[in-house]
Amino acid sequence: MGRSFFRELSDDDSDEDEIIIKLLTSSTSQRKHLWYIDRNHLAAHRRLYDDYFAKEPVYPPKLFRRRFQMRRSLFLRILSKVEVHEPYFIRKRNVAKKLGLSPLQKMTATLRMLTYGEAADFMDEYVRIAESTAITSIKKFVAAVVAIFSEEYLRSPNNEDIARLLAHGQNRGFPDMLESIDCMHWKWKNCPTAWKVMYCGHIREPSIILEAVASYDLWI
Structure with a gap:
């Protein structure tokens, strides 16, 4: 397959199914050793919506909060702002005129990976x-969240914030x-071979420690 064709696809922000459809409609030589999976995005969206976002899910x-590590209202608030900022999360039709993935599907997958470290x-x-x-x-989600919320939530505390946090800590003893x-251990997939022994111990695979500091109201 020509390099120019691959370069064109790599720069495309369509989802994988849409790119595969483009390949299937291309020449015979380009679609060699390729298969298409009909994922039925619409049915998956309906199931996800009925499970967690319907009027009577x-x-x-309680289970939504446990599985998403946030309330549904917060999930929807973040999603609404991300949709406005990043067009990638807006639902579109692919080249076959079928509805693609919904914003709920894209954000659910993103949060499951961030929350539980699950594979893509x-x-x-x-x-x-x-x-x-x-x-x-x-x-795209991480970039959007940083752009949208950094000014309010990802800044260093000022004198007023410090006084408020110290007062709250004092009141709680x-x-x-x-x-x-x-902190948590994060598996270091691309750890250099020469460093592996130094970064093993918690598990057999190399890992690094990620530290997070948060206030009582989850200001990280």
């Missing part, structure tokens, strides 16, 4: 989203405490 708010390919079974599309979604710290 299958799973109650694992999202396909429930959300019906291709691996490459899931990876693109998480990249933790004087001079600003925030709480937590």
Whole structure:
């Protein structure tokens, strides 16, 4: 297949299914060794909507909060702002005139990967989203969240914030405490071979420690 054709597809922001359709409608030599999976995005969206976002969802708010690590109202608030900022999350029709993935599907896949560290390919079974599309979604979501919320939530605390946090800690019996710290091990897939021994120990694979500091109201 010509390099120019691959370059054109790599620059395309369509989801994987749409790109495959483009390949299928191309010449015989270009679609050699290629298969198409009909993921039925519409049915997957309906199932996701009925499970968590319907007026009377299958799973109650308590399970939504546990599985998404946030309330449904917060999920929808973030999604509405991300849609306005990043057109990638707006639902569109593909080249075959079929509706593509919904914003709910893209954000659900993104949050499941961020929250549980699940592989992008694992999202396909429930959300019906291709691996490459899931990876693109998480990249665009993170960039959008930083652009939208950084001024309010990703800034350093000022004197007023520090006084408020210290007062709250004092009232809860933790004087001079600003925030709480937590850490987790993150598998380092591309760790240099020469460094692997230094970064193993918690698990057999190399990992690095990610630290997060958060206030009582989850200001990270």
